[in-house]
Amino acid sequence: MKKKSILLIGFLFAFNLMFGQRTDVEGMMYLDENRRPIYSENIVIPDVNGYQVLKCDFHTHTVFSDGVVWPTIRAQEAWEEGLDAIALTEHIEYHPYKDDVKVDHNRSHELIETSSKKNNVLLIKGTEITRQTPPGHFNAIFIGDASSYIEENVSERDREAVMKASEQKAFIFWNHPGWRPNIAGSYEWIPFVDDLHKNKALHGIEVINGFGFHMKALDWCVDKGLTVMGTSDIHNLIGHDYDRSKDYVHRTMTLVLAKNRTPESIREALNAGRTVAWASKILAGKEENVKALFDAxxxxxxxxxxxxxxxxxxxxxxxxxxxxxxxxxxxxxxxxxxxxxxxxxxxxxxxxxxxxxxxxxxxxxxxxxxxxxxxxxxxxx
Ligand SMILES: [Zn+2]
Ligand SMILES: [Zn+2]
The missing domain is CATH 2.60.40 (Immunoglobulin-like)
Incomplete structure (x- = not known):
């Protein structure tokens, strides 16, 4: 190749880099300048009383239950939004896509184990125990084998279904109480829930689920010593449901005040109740945690x-x-x-x-x- 043309190619290459275009294959122009820049958001929250404030979402769905995305998308979203930890919590009893996606309660988690490690997002194993309302739905996180859970959805087996999670030493929280307020007993501290609580098989409640702030649940958490949870319960894309063009809008999540950025520390903090539910402009939690967060x-x-x-x-x-x-x-x-x-x-x-x-x-x-x-x-x- 002549010296002149080498210089020209060099110039074109530099020019195209400058303006975001590549033409390194003859007859092909790459329009990379139209791509959205890819990066992980850095959500800044100072340490609180020596604890790191971890951004966690322990309630999400994929096509392995009734979500509309493949698990990989959940891993990608979590990284881009700067989350520290997520759980995929597929319904045990509900699989609307079972004719197209083989029912396997552990599979969605398995599919993103490696990518989560690469992304440095902690992946906590979980599932959603989906009983009729009342009592409604319960999430179990830090679980073992999800295929051992009970799919049969009859009220006689409700207690057994939740106790399965308790046997696996899971962290169990009551999901979205009040999501069907027209059904009697759906937004009350019912005997079923009281029994779980007394038997140490209920550890938290979703005070904020997506776009619903279940205000009575905050009082239950405070009065009964349960952990305050905030989750997205996302089924679609985060970018579809949340107005991410506003700088204060994030998916609903749990801020966990943890000693370290590890699953063990998250578990310890959840057990100790050091959490605040965060839904964009709203923070909800026990007074000592909200105060410590504000002061920091x-x-x-x-x-x-x-x-x-x-x-x-x-x-x-x-x-x-x-x-x-x-x-x-x-x-x-x-x-x-x-x-x-x-x-x-x-x-x-x-x-x-x-x-x-x-x-x-x-x-x-x-x-x-x-x-x-x-x-x-x-x-x-
Ligand atoms: Zn649910
Ligand atoms: Zn759900």
Whole structure:
């Protein structure tokens, strides 16, 4: 090849790289500039009291039950959204695609074991025990062989079906109570559930499932010492169901305050109840966990300016949210800015009458009971 043409090819190659086009095969133009950039999102949440805050979704479906995607897509979505851990929880009793997809309760999990390892996303084995409502559905995670579960869906076997998970030492949570509010007993603390709880075969409840915040479930978790869960229960693509163009919108998930980023640490944290359910703008959990999370994310600086008006002094402060969480605050006690919206990774200015040592705000985007927001006392300097 002549020197000139080599230079020309070199130039074209550089030019095309610059503009995202390749022509390395004759007669072929690659239009890679039209591709969506592929990367894993980095959801920033500072450590809380020495615990890492892991982003986890323990309720998802694929075509191996009634989801509409192949398991690989779930692994890909989880990586792209920056999740730390997921579980595929196929229905044991419900397989609408069984004529096309062979029923195998362990298979979807097996299909993404390797890709999850490569992606550094922790894959927790799980299943959904899908009984009639009431009592409804239960997820079991950290399970053994899912093929040993009971497919036959008759009410006489409901208890046996859940106890199977208990025998495998699974972590069991009650799914979406209140999803069929018109059915009597579907959104009540029924004897069936009470019996599981008393026999240590119920460890948590889905307080938020996808787009439904089951507010009564938060009170049950607080009153009965159960772990607060938030899950997507995704059947379609995450990008189909969630408006990902908004920076504060993420799939509904559980924030797990874990000692380490390992399945063992997640299990320990779930057993200890160190979780907060996160649904985009809303955080729901036990007061101590929501408070610790807020305190780790939001700080107020000493005042940087004082304004004097007719002998009245007003101090100006910066309040900073160093997380990707979203907070809304409403003044409860003190003479200061009434409403504060803290967008992900942002600061706001607030003003307060000089001489006050603290301000009390309600964090109205959080719930520590169905009828109670987290209350925080901001110390002023
Ligand atoms: Zn369900
Ligand atoms: Zn489900």
């Amino acid at each position: 994310c939001v700080k107020i600086n000493p005042f940087h300016y004082t304004e004097e008006n007719n002998g009245e002094k007003t101090n100006f402060y910066e309040i900073k949210n160093s997380s990707d969480l979203y907070f809304e605050l409403k003044l409860k006690e003190g003479d200061a800015t009434e409403q504060i919206v803290l967008y992900p990774q942002s600061k706001q200015l607030i003003s307060a009458k000089a001489g006050q040592s603290s301000l009390t705000y309600e964090v109205t985007s959080t719930y520590v009971r169905s009828d109670k927001h987290l209350e925080v006392k901001l110390q002023l300097k």
